[in-house]
Amino acid sequence: MAVDGDFFVIKAxxxxxxxxxxxxxxDTKFHHTEKLDKGEVMIAQFTEHTSAMKIxxxxxxxxxxxxxxxxx
Ligand code: TRP
Numbered sequence: 001m002a003v004d005g006d007f008f009v010i011k012a013x014x015x016x017x018x019x020x021x022x023x024x025x026x027d028t029k030f031h032h033t034e035k036l037d038k039g040e041v042m043i044a045q046f047t048e049h050t051s052a053m054k055i056x057x058x059x060x061x062x063x064x065x066x067x068x069x070x071x072x
Contacts, residue, residue, distance in 0.1 A: 005046030009062040010055060012036035013071070017057035019044065024051035 010019055019042055021032040031049065036042055036059070044053065055061060061068045 003045065003047050005050075006064060007043060007045045008053075008064075010036065010042045010044070011060045011062075012038055012040050013058040013060065014038050017055065017059045020054040020056065021050045022052040022054065024049060028052070 010017070015037045017036045017040075019034045019036065020030050021034075021044075023029050023031050024047075028051070034042060044050075055070055058071045059069075061070070
């Protein structure tokens with residue numbers, strides 16, 4: 001399967017922000033947790049394996065749908 005899912009960017013506004021990837025398919029489970037410290041940026045994509053993501057902590061999330069501040 002081609003990996004052509006949307007990208008999004010997460011910028012941590014504090015230490016210890018977690019980016020949690022959830023599996024695609026019948027089971028929706030955590031498959032990866034990435035920890036970001038303040039100022040760190042992660043560029044990620046929706047893939048064959050990743051259908052959703054959960055962001056825990058203060059961060060700014062940039063997607064093609066807009067910008068979300070988790071603490072607002
Ligand atoms: N191995 C994962 C995948 O290909 C890597 C990944 C992509 C990921 N996007 C993610 C992990 C978002 C955590 C959050 O799907």
